[in-house]
Each structure stands twice: as structure tokens, then as C-alpha cells.
Amino acid sequence: MSATLLSLELARPLHGAVPLVLAAVLLLASLRSARAGGPARPLGTARFLPETSGDGARGPRLDLPPSRLLAIGALLLSAVALAGPTPREPAPDARVLRVLVDRSPSMYLPIDPAAPAGERRIEAAARAVVEAARGPWSAALGGPLELEWEPLDRGRPASRAPALPSELRVPPRPAVPEPRFVGVDAADVVWLTDKARARPARAGLAAGGGPAVPGPVAWSPRGALVWDGRDTVREADAARAPLLAVADGLDDGLAALVEAWRVDRGVELAARNDVEVELSVQGPDPSGSAAFEVVVRGTGWSARALAPRAGVDAAWAVRPGRVELGILALAGDPDDPSAFAVDLLGALDRAVLPPPGVVPLSERRSAGEAALAAPTEGAGDRTSAGAAGRARTARRIEAMAALLAALLALGAAAARSVGR
Amino acid sequence: MDGADAQPAREDAAHAEGDGAVRLDRAVVRRAARFAAHLSAAAAREDSGGRNALGGASEEFVGHRPYRPGEDLRHLDWALLGRLEQPFVKVHRASRREAWVVAIDASPSMAVGAPSKLQSAAEAALGAIALGLRVGARVEVVVPDGAGGELRGGELGGRGGLARAVRALDGIAPRTDGGLERILDGGALLARAARARARRVVLIGDFLDVDLHALLTVGSGRRRVHLGRVVAPEEADPSERRVGGRVSRWYDPEAPDRPARQPSTADLRRYDEGLDAFAERLARAARQHRMSLAVWSSADPFENHVPDLLQ
16 A cells, blocks of 8 residues: 655554554644644733734734644654655656757748638647647657757757747748758658658658648839749738838938838838837947047949948948948048949949848748658656655655654754743 | 623732832841941942942041052142151041931832832832941831821831831832822921931932922931832833733733733833833933932842932
8 A cells, every 4th residue: 555745655654653643643732732822921011012913913923832843744754654645656757758840930920821810830739739749759758858949049048838939830030941950850840831852761740731831922112022922923012111210310321221122122110119110220339429530432432421430341231131330430431432323322222132022032932741750769767766766755755854853853852841 | 892891810919018028138237237338348448538328428537548540639748748758648437427217108109019019119129228227327217108198117226226227118019109200209308307307318219100390398508318129020111921822911009990901012112102101200210319320120139229229
């Protein structure tokens, strides 16, 4: 006969019954005594005690003497020691499956083109992985599985969760290309993507599949280019214009060029409260008041400029969705103003992102049928402590409980002797 | 909860009539005599020519002694200085025996403490009486008898005075009509002090029920009033006092119908405020009316505070 207590199994539960009953009796007696209140004693100055107060009106506090509490603790611990506490048989360790997530734009297209708000390819593939991990994959791999979701874009951290984490349900901006899954064909790994491709040798595969999804594939000032499944047509209102945010305090000459580019490209200025913009032109870090005269160069031009630090040789840096200026202002005209303007406008063209809903045609094509394949099992020891280790731990727990019980009993006797 | 339920087992029964009576054993009497001898000798050494701290101001010339730097030059014997060219001061002693009246409070609240406040008050009174007798004073002790409102005690003096004081004080028990307020009530104490032409009136108790105005009437004229306030340790700090591991509940021995209570932290804060205000009122009255006031714990021996009491 055995019982369980927290994470312990009790090998001889009946042996601990006597001290347990004694502890219960002592506790009940102490509570009864405490409810009755302590001894009434005279206090000549009791007139200075208020007649009633908040807790006074609720009756006496349940105040158990420390010696009683220590004695009850000693009895409880001795009951545990006598009952033979043993660590439970450990559950087999869960195997961790690394799910490598494709976050290219096609993954965020709906499975059903007629239901744009319905389940998307990434969600369908993730659901298939979760269901398989709970069922057939768990049985095939010999134990419970834990899923670790690892996006394959820009080194984002992996996170362990029973389902696709919410941060992966949002398409990344700027968009990331479809991964090639190179060098990650390994045991205990699952590729989560949309297109069924050649089955990896060791990794598992969860492909959401899905038919082609017509829609905007490009944007121009004269309207969005919309793919209808066969041809591309121009539609004026299929997508909104890109939004531009320009940092305050930009040099007048640079600001004028940016504004000219914006008007020509049909880009709109973002409002202050627009969270997502397609292009942001950012000035240099305004910290520090010093300005250094530098010479910056681009494609076919050079110019003297003022920069917040010495050694700056590039007027700007292009990132997806933003142009970061490295200079505060031009200190004079560039040696070739036309080349300068063409270079800057080209940088803006390269940096601007497509507006929301615009997905390249290659991403909108059919992903084929869904596919699901289990990964192979990697080497790994699922067991924890063996039987011998459990026995040793059990003896230690028993000895510790007995020692603590003895200490508490001594404490109770000491407290009693000083009238506590 | 009614009063009866609130006090099912009042373990300290010293407040009950007939219990908690004063016990003055031989050791206490010996201590009082020894204390009086030491203090009177010290007072004599402090005799500064003409005025003795305990002997009073009645002046009978008894001799000379050398002048000590810092002494009052008014007591210098200038004639002797002229003749001998050495400074001497005149030494006097009481020419007429001074009268003292010593009264103690025996109200139920004096039963509190271990030893009780009443025991402490009686021992302090015995020390003061022994000192008074030692310096030649006529001492009258006054304790409430409780029977028909009479006061017990009487004039002590001469040989056997200390033994009579012990008989007067021994066996006093706290009782509902034994408070100082009854001694002061109707001017009984004032009448006794006036009749005895007392120069000192010593009142020892907790003064909880005493009307300060009645107290002030006692100290009229050249009569000096000495107040001794006794406080039990649990009255100074009633928080978390345990008996047998259980926290005490407190009741007022002079209001038995009021239920016993285990005070909360807020209660204890208000208690401290009330007690401090009472102590401040008493101290202010003593200062303003030139009464001496000594406060002590009932756990302290009387030798520690009677000198302060009789300052």
C-alpha cells in the first residue's frame, strides 16, 4: 500500500498515522483554546484601552503559542519520516523537437482564397505539427514531445510553447525570403513551410500547402498591379500608397530632395500616429553638440558635409524600410549635384517597402498539397535517476524529516520552558 | 459578549477583597531601617549650616564646623572669622519636631503587578516613615480602612514607631473603597495634615482616580506634598504578555463589568497616548504647584526611588 504526498510516494503511510492523529488532536485543542482567548488579567490602566476597535470587535485573535506550533510541526514531520517518503518514479524526459519556421510572405496567405480572414498557411502547418506531436509522432518517437519554435529570419530567438507563438503569427516587416533549409536536415527537427518539397532525409516536414491566392503584387502611383490568377491588371484602389516618415530637423537641401522623390513616386506623408510606415528617413543620432567637417562620397559624386562625429565617409545607409543619414547637413554643393540626386533617390527607391497586402507574384502561386512527415529520432537518454539513486534519495529525505522533527520538538520544549 | 462570558477565568485574583494583601516581613523592615540610617547620615553630611534637607527649617544652634568652598556665606560666623581668622559656619538642627503625613492608595488597581503596586507602595511608605522617624519627625500614617469610611493608622513616633508603622501597613488589601480619592474626599486628609501641622504630606499610589484639584488643596502654605506614582510593568507595556504561552486579555479591576480584551495594535497605540497624556497632566500639576513627583516600577526596590520621592 502506498500513497503520495506532493512529489513523494509514501511507502508506509500507516506508520505515520499515529503522529498525524496526535498532531490533528493537538491542533484542534489549540484552536479551541485560542478561540476562547488568553487568560484574563487585571490591568490598572485598562481604562486607557479603547472600548471597541476594528479587530477587537471581531473577537480574540487565533493566537497559537509558538511551542504548540513547533510541537505540531514536529509531529507532522515525524509522521512524514515514519511513512517512508520516496521520490516518485520520474516521468520520462520530454524530447524537444525544433520546428524551423518559414516566415516568407506566402506563409501568411489564407488557405482558402475566398476567406481572406480564415486560417493561413503558417497556422495550418503549425496545427498539423501540434496534432502530430501529441499523437503519432509522440508514439513513434517513444515519449512526450516538446516543441521549440525557431523562426528562420534574422536570428530571432527560439521559444518553447505547445502551439505556434503569437509573435510568429504576424508577418515580419520587412518581408523575409523563403528559407532554403540548408544544413538543418537533422533528427528531432521539423521544417514548417507551405510548399511540399523533397522530403528531407532526417528532418520532419509540415507543409501547409494551399492554392494560388490572387491579389496585389506591386504598387505604382497609377494604381496597384493585381494578379487575378492568370493576368496582371492595374487597379487604382487595390492597395494604399506607401507611407513616408521624415525625421525632424533634416537639412533643407536633403529634405527638398526627399520631398521631390515623394511627390514623383506618389508616396504619402505619414501622420504622427501611423505606426507602420513603408519608408522612414532618419537623421543622425542628435546626441552631442559637436559637428565635424567630413568629406562624403557616393556613386559619381563627393561633397563636404557636417557630421556628428569624425570619420564619416558615407552620407547615408540603406536598410529595408529606412534610410539612415550619417550627416547633419551638406557644407557645400556636391561636386556633381545630378549624380548626388540620382544616388539619393535610388537609395529611397531601394529602401521603400511595398504597402500592406502587396505580395510578390512568386509568393502568390499555388503551394500544392499539404504534406506531413515525422522526423527521425535523435540519440538521447530519457531516464533520470535510477532505482538505486531513488533509494538513496529516499533515505536522505527520511533522515532529514526525522532530524527536523527532533529540532522542532526541542524548539517546542525550549519555548514552553520560557512560557511561550 | 457580556461581562460574565468575557471573564470566565480571571487567573490573577489579587484584586479580590482579602487577597493580594501587603506583607512586610522582617527583611523588609530591616531594609527600611538600614535605608533610613544611611539616608539620614548622608543628609547630615550635607548639612549646610542652618538648613537640613530632611530636618526642616526650624533652627536650633548646635555648634560650628569649618566652612567649605561654595557654601552660602550668609551662614558664615563673621564674628568667629574676625577672632580666629578662620571661616566657620553655624550648624543648626530642628528645634521642634516636624510632622509628616504618609498616605497610600489601596484601590483595586493597586493589586496589579508582581509584586503588586500596593506592596511596592507600602514598602516605599515604610522606607519614608523610617526615614522620618530617624530624623526626628512625627509621622502619621493614613490608610483607608474601608469599614464605614474610616481611615486607619495614627501618629507614630518615639521608640517602637517603626514597629507600629509595620503593624499599620501590614495586611492592607486592595479594596473598592480604598483609593486615594476617598482619603482626599471631603478634605479628610487636609484636616489631618492641618491638625498635625504637617510640613510634609507623602501620597503613594497610581493616582488614576484622584481629582487633581483635590490634590492641590493639600499643599497649601508651607506644607510640601510628595507624590509617588507606582506603575506595574504590564501597565507600561501590555503588548503580547503571555501566560502559559497564551496572550493575556486585560480587564479593568475597577470596572469588573467591562469585558476583558486582547488589544490590537491600534488599541495599544491609543492606550499609550492616553497613558502618556495622564502622566503629563500629573507631572504638569506637580511642577506648577511645587509638588515633588517620583515615578517607579512596582518591580523596583524602594531604596531606588524613595530619595527622589522625598526631594
